[in-house]
Amino acid sequence: MHGGSRVTLESWKRETEMMRITRKLELEALKRVSDPRHKTSSRANILSSSGGILINTPTDLAPSDSASDLASAEIESGGDGNIVVKDVNGLKLDQSRYLEEIKETNSGLIKPSTSKQAYCQPDLHERLGSIYDSVLIVDDATVAKEVVGMLTNKYRHLVHACDTEVAKIDVKQETPVDHGEIICFSIYSGPEVDFGNGKSFVWVDVLDGGGRDLLIAFAPFFEDPSIKKVWHNYSFDNHVIENYGLKLSGFHADTMHMARLWDSSRRTMGGYSLEALTGDKRVMSGAELCHEEELFGKVSMKTIFGRRKLKIDGSEGKMIILSPVEELQREERKPWICYSVLDAKSTLKLYESLKSHLSNMPWKLDGKPVSGKSMFDFYEEYWQPFGDLLVKMETEGMLVDRAYLAEVEKVAKAEQVIATNRFRNWATRYCADAKYMNVGSDTQLRQLLFGGIANRKDPDECLPNERIFKVPNVHQVIEDGKKTPPKFRNIRLHSIRDNPLPAEMFTASGWPSVSGDALKALAGKVSAEYDFMSDSCDLQLDDNVENTAENEVSEKQKSTGDVNKSAYGKAFLAFEKEEEGREACHAISALCEVCSIDSLISNFILPLQGINISGKNERIHCSLNINTETGRLSARRPSLQNQPALEKDRYKIRQAFIAAPGNSLIVADYGQLELRILAHLASCKSMLDAFRAGGDFHSRTAMNMYPYIREAIDKKQVLLEWHPQPGEDKPPVPLLKDAFASERRKAKMLNFSIAYGKTPVGLARDWKVSVKEAKKTVDLWYSNRKEVLAWQEERKQEARDKQFVCTLLGRARRFPSMAHATTYQKGHIERAAINTPVQGSAADVAMCAMLEITKNARLKELGWKLLLQVHDEVILEGPTETAEVAKAIVVECMSKPFNGKNILKVGLSVDAKCAQNWYSAK
DSSP: OEEOOOOOHHHHHHHHHHHHHHHHHHHHHHHHHHOTTOOOEEEOEEEEETTEEEEEOOOOOOTTOTTGGGGSEEEEEOTTSOEEEEETTOOEEOHHHHHHHHHHHHHSSSOOTTGGGGSOHHHHHHHHHTTGGGEEEEOSHHHHHHHHHHHHTTTTTSEEEEEEEEESOOTTTSOSTTOOEEEEEEEEOOTTOOSSTTOOEEEEETTTTTHHHHHHTTHHHHTOTTSEEEESSHHHHHHHHHTTTOOOOOEEEEHHHHHHHHOGGGGTTTOSOHHHHHTOTTGGGGSOOOHHHHHOOOOOHHHHHOEEEEOTTSOEEEEEEOOOHHHHHHHTHHHHHHHHHHHHHHHHHHHHHHHHHHHTSEEEETTEEEEEEEHHHHIIIIIHHHHHHHHHHHHHOEEEOHHHHHHHHHHHHHHHHHHHHHHHHHHHTTOGGGGGOOTTOHHHHHHHHHTTOBOSSOTTOBOOSEEEEEEEOTTOOOOTTOSSOOSEEEEEEEOSSSSOOOOOOBOTTSSBOOSHHHHHHHHBSOOSOOOOSOTTTTOOOOHHHHHHHHHHHTOOOOOGGGOOGGGBOTTGGGSSSHHHHHHHHHHHHHHHHHHHHHHHIIIIITGGGOSTTBOTTSEEOOEEEOOSTTOOOEEESSOGGGOOOGGGOTTOGGGGEEOOTTEEEEEEEEESHHHHHHHHHHTOHHHHHHHHHOSOHHHHHHHHHOHHHHHHHHTTSSBSOOOOOTTOOSOSSOBHHHHTHHHHHHHHHHHHHHHTTOOHHHHHHHHTSOHHHHHHHHHHHHHTOHHHHHHHHHHHHHHHHHSEEEOTTOOEEEOTTGGGOOHHHHHHHHHHHHHHHHHHHHHHHHHHHHHHHHHOHHHHHHTOEEEEEETTEEEEEEEGGGHHHHHHHHHHHHHSTBTTBOOSSSOOEEEEEEESBTTTTO
16 A cells, blocks of 8 residues: 655655754764764664664564564663663663674665665666566556456465555545545565466556556456455555445455554554565564565665755755656656555565464463464454454444534634633733733743743753743734834743742653643642633634633632632642732633643544545544554544543534434443453452442442441441432432542542552552552552452563463563563553553453444344444444344343353443434433
């Protein structure tokens, strides 16, 4: 898969900056290796090539290799002239092992993922040209018919790797559903195939050789379910081909998913691009490569076809640019054809190698070996159909009410203006030019709140007390002696106090953070609705939101006597007068609101109205990916997994996701899935008994932690639960969740925090109590759940001994740097070792439930389809008249997700509702 992006000025600026940084790292690395006096370090992977130094992006080693942390290392020259080698976490590594690794990498003919730097363009073109004679170019219907005949008859038993090249799409911003135009595609079925005259590659010219008709001529091949096809990033290729009216079938494997199953740690160490994977010697070690194949892995389009942009004077500049892919296909035809078919060949070789790796990994189900089966069997049984299902869900998409979102946008922007003015009106009391500042600028905010503060890492470096900023002249201020207002003007910002506000959080460079969490720490838990008298000045509101704005502005602050000081943040005590401290907290809370509203606008309200992520049917088509280390799904374009929590969904964004006329949505959600998984994995009697008893699990946890709560229940002073009878409107005595709300909150937080591997230190920080007090509460939780503590210690030991842990269905998460980790890093790995089996197993359950729903013949007959999965929740759409019947089937499928059974020691609780929109079904 390759999409020709529409290039913007900003993207070229980013490219230029990356090239500048890379070159700088190259020069610094040379200095560090050659100059023993140079003691600073540069993060890089140093490989010798032709007597020089190459800087490589991190590449990956085989997950079973104990030295995999060497693949992405840091070179540091010590004062004694020796080279110190560190991994990405700053861990000192054995130099001899590292140098041996360099030697081994360079002895192979396949270079790491950025091996492109070892070649010049003429050399690349020559190497590409060497396979040109093996390519059958299909540019008319007659040849197409002959090739399809061989693919669907003589060679139908083989595994075929396919790849498309696509123009007129921005792959980072646009969905491939109803976007993009295929300019060519390639098929490679192995070296034994001969389409005539020794040609083993098929390259089809869609751009100039017949267009849509030529692509449709391959329908018998693409739509045959019995012909096995492998892809790299199947989702993209499937959508762009189906845009032409074909319905792909015969999906056999997605090498991107296979690579993630083999080693999920590559997400942060090397990545899963075709270039990165096929350029990694260890990834490809499972495939049999001949000498010619070893010479060349997948190389990027930019490396092969990039050219330097000409300056105004006609000389070459530093910026590397690419012509549109359709131009490259015509102007660089021979190397372009070879580049294209190489993608297909690389995909097939990668498939063969990953199949070998996965076939050598034993499959364990719930900790027990599955007789005679490997992780490749797991892939075929679960992840292959799951990958196919995700693509079908992307194709379906979800209908969005754009009119509703447009109204919400007006309200959100009006409220953002109000909150902005609240902050500016307060800040202007201390700094006159704060009226004109950009409240979204971290630099300006840092100057205003922390001007004069010393850098945490270098106390000799301080923020200036005052600084001049150039800002857009939105107020059209005319300077003295000028007749017209300039486009920009200078403003002077200084700290709002003689001393900077107290800072608790800092950036990596040592300056005070102005992130959302940092601002919330300053503000505390106070409302942003504080009257600074002139909040609504200069506002121009739409008629539809005028009343909302007036109501917001009319909110008055509480009198001094009603103030709960504990609710105020760190800024409260920074001011001498209480009133000033209160005002500061409310103003900074308004700033937090500005940020929160801006996040909702930029991440959801605006993108959901855009045409980039929607198809011709006005449904949005997000990209669903298995690319988290635990196996949880992620969604991008848009990021639907990051929907605001229901209680924080101030604009009811979920209400914009609607069913088509005549249809309804079913939204089904697991209850406390991760805690049930933990109870099963640890075989914890107390937790299993609580889940079997039913009711409010967190209330039961609180009862078991605190003896006085149990005593109150035994004496019938409070109720653990209450099930009202007809005519009863309130319980006879208070419920536990009301009478002991604080204890229940702590129990709830503990339930989830301990499942995630949180320590007393982390909980002390969350609760703002001493570590000793937090540990006491944690010990209370464990006192009745000793099995959980024992299970967690076993997982930590497993991570130390084996450097991996597994989920319920046997997927492994590896920790290759465990052997060399510092105490802090080991703590992080150990928490991940506790969390991964829980979260990863929850992902396994959700996946199995989705497959069970998809296989259900009755749901298909009723016309219901899966649209989305968010965490432990699934959304389906179908005819309203069968909604209740379908809902019962969905609940049954989710309750027994393992081929109609539940293999857990505890039942799975499922809550489901039918509604016309997502919000109403929650």
